Amino acid sequence: MASQGFRDLDELIVACRNDQARMFIQEAVQCYRAGAYRQTIVATWIAVFYDIIFKLQELELSGDDNASQKIAEYERIRRENNIRGALNFEQNILDTAQKDFELISDVEHSDLTRLREDRNRCAHPVLNAFDEVYQPSAELARTHLRNAIEHMLQRPPAQGKAAFSKLMKDITSDYFPAIKEEAITYLSQGPLQRPRESLVRNFVIVVIKNLLVETIHPVQRQKFKTALDATRDLHREIVENVLRDKLNDIVINLPDEDLIAALRFAVIIPDSWNYLLENGKTRLKKFVENLTEENSAVGISLALKIPDLEEASVKRIGSIEFTNLRTLVSWECTHPAIVERAVNLYISSPFYQTANNVGRFLIIPLASLITPDEIESIIDACEQNQQIKNSHARLEVLIALRNSERVPIEQFDDLLRRNGIEIELEAVNDAPDN
16 A cells, blocks of 8 residues: 555656756655655645745746745845744745735645644644644645645646736737647646646636637637647546536527627537537527528528538528528538529529529539429429520520439430420530530
8 A cells, every 4th residue: 555655656746847846845755755754744845835936936037026026025035044034934925825926726725824834833843732742644744745746836837817817818829829739739838737727717718708709800719719629638627527517608698799609619619519508509599590691601601510500501591692692602502402592592583683693603503413303493494484584694504404414414405395495405405515
């Protein structure tokens, strides 16, 4: 059992973020292994104290004025050999780490305060009764060792607000990597190296909220997406818990104008749809069914990529207007409902110009996807609908349909004859194959 404990301590030592932290804590571990538990606790507190000082020095180098003031105060006390000042500085070091720099949380502050108190019992005999010798247990000493490393020595100098601010500054920078693998390397060397769970959660929530704003610039959207993917690889359990706990509430409370962004989020984060509850899914389904014409092309193109929204998309496609249908076709959206809507718009053309536009920009590009029954309906309309009959694009449409070979050529020509389209038959027959 003891050897297993030693291996665990070795793993904790390796988790320390730099050589200075490891050097200080190794002394404490050596004391622990020798059974010197009082010395273990004293050495552990010393490691925590100096690690806070080292972190303040790192923050000072990064331009933190508050850290500079604290380091200057520490150096002045040391230089003047101010014993009382040193005792006060040490007594308040955990409050400084928590309140001024947010290096530790409330719970971590409580754990490390207990370490400091036990260190005083171990190092200052005057605090104990004259006939008592404070004898900490092995379990207590090891708990302090673990807390010191997990709460402080393995962490980068920024947590809390400072770490959060740095993360946001990093991912909004022009130089933040756009490739996930590079972003993982970048983020793993900063505040997300060994962060508190609260930092990851808060960061992920803000990233998600930014991705769910429709007006965000596409370049910035890609950076947030890359940041989310990279953070998920680094801290998968925390990120997926955030998606499970928060995504549905965020979507439910989105303003209507940002629901397009919710569709986009479900596309670029493929499994995110599974984290939505029924009320969130229902809101998006209703949104797709009732897309404004202004948002219809973008909304439908996104919704068609989400299997649960196909039915709602088909319903909305049934009433989409020509301009936005043309946009969908130009984006190579070729769902059968889009083809069907194009055919219906063509055969019901109310003006010859409509017939020209729908024919050239919808029917011809979709010719290879139009079903035989739909082709027969189009040929009928070419004779029965006077607006199509008089349109300049009618011959181009017939040629495109014939060349698509969705209907065998002989059968196609027979359909033309049966509809009395004899004038164009020769032209169609003479037209070169595309």
